[in-house]
Amino acid sequence: MNRHASSVTRHGTWDDPIVCRCEEVTVSQVVRAIREGYDTLEELKRHLRVGMGPCQGRTCLPLLARILSRETGRPLGEVMEEVSIRPPLVPVPFELWRGR
Amino acid sequence: MKRCADVVIIGAGVTGAALAYELAKRGIRDVVILERRFPCSGATGRCGGGIRQQFTTPHNIRLAMESVKRYETLSEELGVDIEFIQGGYLILAETEEEREAQRKAVALQNELGLPSRLLSPEEALDVLPLLDASTITGATYCPTDGHANPFRVVEGFLAQARRMGVMVEKFTAVTGLVVERGRIVRVHTSSGKISPGAVVNAAGAWSVEIARMAGVELPNVPVRHEIAITEPVEFFMDVMVISIHNGIYFSQTKEGQIIGGIGFPDEKPGYVISSSLRFLRVYARELTRYVPALGQLAVLRQWAGLYDVTPDAQPVLGPTPGVENFIQANGYSGHGFMIAPAVAKHLADYIEKGIRSEILEKLSIERFKEEIRGEAFVVG
Ligand SMILES: Cc1cc2nc3c(=O)[nH]c(=O)nc-3n(C[C@H](O)[C@H](O)[C@H](O)COP(=O)(O)OP(=O)(O)OC[C@H]3O[C@@H](n4cnc5c(N)ncnc54)[C@H](O)[C@@H]3O)c2cc1C
Numbered sequence: 001m002n003r004h005a006s007s008v009t010r011h012g013t014w015d016d017p018i019v020c021r022c023e024e025v026t027v028s029q030v031v032r033a034i035r036e037g038y039d040t041l042e043e044l045k046r047h048l049r050v051g052m053g054p055c056q057g058r059t060c061l062p063l064l065a066r067i068l069s070r071e072t073g074r075p076l077g078e079v080m081e082e083v084s085i086r087p088p089l090v091p092v093p094f095e096l097w098r099g100r
Numbered sequence: 101m102k103r104c105a106d107v108v109i110i111g112a113g114v115t116g117a118a119l120a121y122e123l124a125k126r127g128i129r130d131v132v133i134l135e136r137r138f139p140c141s142g143a144t145g146r147c148g149g150g151i152r153q154q155f156t157t158p159h160n161i162r163l164a165m166e167s168v169k170r171y172e173t174l175s176e177e178l179g180v181d182i183e184f185i186q187g188g189y190l191i192l193a194e195t196e197e198e199r200e201a202q203r204k205a206v207a208l209q210n211e212l213g214l215p216s217r218l219l220s221p222e223e224a225l226d227v228l229p230l231l232d233a234s235t236i237t238g239a240t241y242c243p244t245d246g247h248a249n250p251f252r253v254v255e256g257f258l259a260q261a262r263r264m265g266v267m268v269e270k271f272t273a274v275t276g277l278v279v280e281r282g283r284i285v286r287v288h289t290s291s292g293k294i295s296p297g298a299v300v301n302a303a304g305a306w307s308v309e310i311a312r313m314a315g316v317e318l319p320n321v322p323v324r325h326e327i328a329i330t331e332p333v334e335f336f337m338d339v340m341v342i343s344i345h346n347g348i349y350f351s352q353t354k355e356g357q358i359i360g361g362i363g364f365p366d367e368k369p370g371y372v373i374s375s376s377l378r379f380l381r382v383y384a385r386e387l388t389r390y391v392p393a394l395g396q397l398a399v400l401r402q403w404a405g406l407y408d409v410t411p412d413a414q415p416v417l418g419p420t421p422g423v424e425n426f427i428q429a430n431g432y433s434g435h436g437f438m439i440a441p442a443v444a445k446h447l448a449d450y451i452e453k454g455i456r457s458e459i460l461e462k463l464s465i466e467r468f469k470e471e472i473r474g475e476a477f478v479v480g
């Protein structure tokens with residue numbers, strides 16, 4: 001158990017790694033959600049908040065797509081096509097949007 | 101998919117989900133929800149989550165008051181944390197006319213038993229210390245208003261409804277309605293046909309299209325509404341703020357993100373929901389004018405959804421003259437999330453017992469034949 005504790009980040013463990021670092025969501029949470037019926041990227045995003053952190057899914061969406069494709073047997077391309085990208089692509093403070 | 105069902109609900113937004121749950125709870129469990137995409141893919145999953153009772157028409161006030169009662173205990177009832185934060189709504193005014201409108205609104209609200217009250221700019225500061233009180237002439241405040249997470253609400257309703265036997269068919273679009281002798285006898289979908297007992301039109305901004313399939317004309321129009329969310333910061337406001345001056349609204353989610361938006365009176369009706377730079381500029385300007393400290397905060401995402409707007413900004417509810425088993429549950433304009441639990445009760449009373457409450461009578465599609473007196477505060 002100590003071996004476990006030492007490899008625990010915050011939620012992830014060595015056998016249940018984090019997929020989405022921004023929102024701290026692990027592989028097993030994703031797999032469970034898919035089995036509960038949240039079986040598109042858009043539904044996973046809304047249910048688990050994966051892909052909705054400061055990096056906007058840049059890191060995790062490809063990983064998520066791969067898990068989803070594996071779990072549902074649907075082609076990776078099809079799974080990826082269903083996700084919408086929402087601007088801005090990098091976080092920008094209100095002051096800059098406001099302008100002068 | 102089933103061949104027939106007592107009740108076919110079109111649309112798995114908050115309206116369809118709340119109604120399915122309410123029906124199932126009363127023992128009406130042969131219910132199918134048909135959803136073109138997936139639950140929350142319409143306005144519900146795009147909305148601000150605001151729950152306010154400070155309206156200007158008696159029906160909107162009553163529906164909202166009934167709903168707040170439901171929202172207060174919903175987490176417990178559904179067994180999910182709907183993230184209901186009952187921190188009140190602060191409504192800002194910037195001119196004397198707006199102040200006068202607020203006086204009238206509060207008088208009516210108090211008459212109906214709502215504990216809303218008028219605040220001076222200084223009193224508004226007590227509610228929201230980061231507010232620049234010099235921007236306003238006054239405000240109103242109702243401590244029992246609040247906001248919740250729409251995804252959790254819909255997930256909670258649907259999970260319980262499913263548990264009691266309700267079927268949710270996602271990626272199943274309604275493509276046609278067959279009317280014979282004043283009744284819908286068949287619902288055509290992208291994956292087969294169903295014979296319905298009753299059909300509920302809870303398709304949000306697409307309700308007009310659904311109604312037309314049964315030869316019914318609704319006066320509703322789709323209007324884009326944009327919204328944005330920031331990075332999370334330490335929780336500093338439990339109140340939700342709106343302004344009747346410019347239509348801005350914003351609140352802080354349980355995670356600490358500021359979610360909000362602003363409407364444009366010149367927005368043209370239509371189904372396009374792209375995001376605009378104009379929105380971000382105007383929203384940023386108005387938000388930081390009221391709360392300058394938010395200028396540092398970074399915007400993470402912006403998106404848009406559709407309001408389903410009626411001529412008087414009140415919903416279209418209840419049976420349809422000429423098509424007796426066709427029930428309308430749409431036209432929510434900017435406030436369908438907050439009133440959904442109450443609407444579900446009224447509609448379930450009708451479906452279960454044939455009771456047409458005063459609200460259903462008053463908000464029936466038939467009212468558009470008469471003169472229109474509308475809701476004045478169409479904000480989140
Ligand atoms: C940006 C924004 C902010 C908002 N803020 C607030 C707020 O703070 N508070 C508040 O109370 N309200 C707010 N609203 C309004 C609120 O979101 C809506 O009134 C409410 O969500 C309507 O819910 P609904 O279930 O009736 O419709 P929707 O959530 O739109 O659901 C309708 C569903 O019907 C489905 N559908 C459409 N056509 C078909 C078809 N042919 N076959 C099968 N299914 C179909 C759609 O896919 C959709 O899922 C806001 C709206 C927007 C856009």
Ligand code: FES
Nearest residue numbers: 020021022053057
């Ligand atoms: S890692 Fe998932 S949103 Fe950043």
